[in-house]
Amino acid sequence: MNSVVKAALCFSLLVIMSNVGSTAARFKSVDYEISGRVQGxxxxxxxxxxxxxxxxxxxxxxxxxxxxxxxxxxxEELVESMKHWLSKVGSPSSRIHQAHFSNEKEINKLDFSNFTTRY
Structure with a gap:
């Protein structure tokens, strides 16, 4: 393979890779507050x-x-499933009266690497 063909092939790969980044899955972020019998x-x-x-x-x-x-x-579809769980299911002994969701937005990358309990 001559150098011109190699250069064209490299350029094509760069174009493909840059398009992959632009079509990458977008994420969703949402804050929530759940009221009712949700502590203890x-x-x-x-x-x-x-x-x-x-x-x-x-x-x-x-x-x-x-x-x-x-x-x-x-x-997005997973966040929607979690919103449903937070508002309708909860823990077996909980009684959810209200689920308030706010600051819902599309994000390019996740701010967390896992899900944790804060104290």
């Missing part, structure tokens, strides 16, 4: 477990207001 019922533990099963990242914590809040990030 292992809600954080079940939330962390569900997030890991779905493959989303972020965090969860108890608040002084008696609610649970956090942030979830991942592929």
């Amino acid at each position: 019922v292992c809600f954080r533990m079940y939330t962390e477990d569900q997030a890991r099963k779905l493959g989303v990242v972020g965090w969860v914590r108890n608040t002084r207001r008696g609610t649970v809040d956090g942030q979830v990030q991942g592929k």
Whole structure:
């Protein structure tokens, strides 16, 4: 293979690779606050477990207001599944009265590498 063909091949590969980056999957990020009977019922533990099963990242914590809040990030369909779980399912002993979601936005990269409980 001569040098002109090699250069053209390298250029073609660069173009293909740059297009792959521009069509890469976008992610979604959303903050949440869940109210009801969500403290003292292992809600954080079940939330962390569900997030890991779905493959989303972020965090969860108890608040002084008696609610649970956090942030979830991942592929859009997985974040939507987590939102459904947070608003309708929760831990077995929990009673969800309201799920408030805010700051929902598309992001280019994940800010977290896993899902954790914050204290």
